[in-house]
């Protein structure tokens with residue numbers, strides 16, 4: 001498959017299984033993330049790897065956010081929330097870290113962090129891994145920020161679930177690029 005075919009066939013893979021990402025794959029994936037377009041080369045992001053027991057702690061933090069304050073939460077719902085972080089052997093979190101810069105606004109820096117996340121899922125796909133970018137209110141919560149030991153001004157941009165595709169790699173939907181293009 002050519003590089004452009006690999007790029008165009010990228011698709012999210014919701015069901016991934018062991019084995020997780022190897023150290024060589026991780027190195028390449030991180031290098032891809034670090035090639036994000038980045039005004040001023042501020043690198044307004046960092047990455048956090050969660051494997052093994054760290055995923056259990058993430059699941060507990062997500063469950064604490066969703067059900068910690070509820071007295072009538074069912075055991076099943078609490079257990080389901082805890083298990084969410086166990087849906088992949090490797091989780092890679094992309095954290096937005098704003099940098100002070102007189103000319104480069106924070107919105108541009110958030111975009112850069114998002115580009116890093118996009119390059120990570122794209123590189124994972126090109127390496128034959130399954131990947132999906134996930135977020136949600138629990139991931140954005142203070143419980144999860146505390147678990148990830150984020151600084152006050154930092155914020156999760158993506159929780160990327162990585163592993164081997166549990167089935168055949170799905171095909172992306174057909175989209176006609178012309179419908180997204182205007183010519184002046």
Ligand SMILES: Cc1cc2nc3c(=O)[nH]c(=O)nc-3n(C[C@H](O)[C@H](O)[C@H](O)COP(=O)(O)O)c2cc1C
Nearest residue numbers: 010011012013014132133134135136157158172173
């Ligand atoms: C900022 C952002 C947040 C997302 N959060 C979630 C999420 O919480 N759960 C989910 O299933 N998909 C989420 N997605 C979408 C998937 O990663 C995926 O891109 C989408 O389902 C489209 O599938 P495709 O990538 O195969 O085209 C998010 C995407 C972005 C860019």
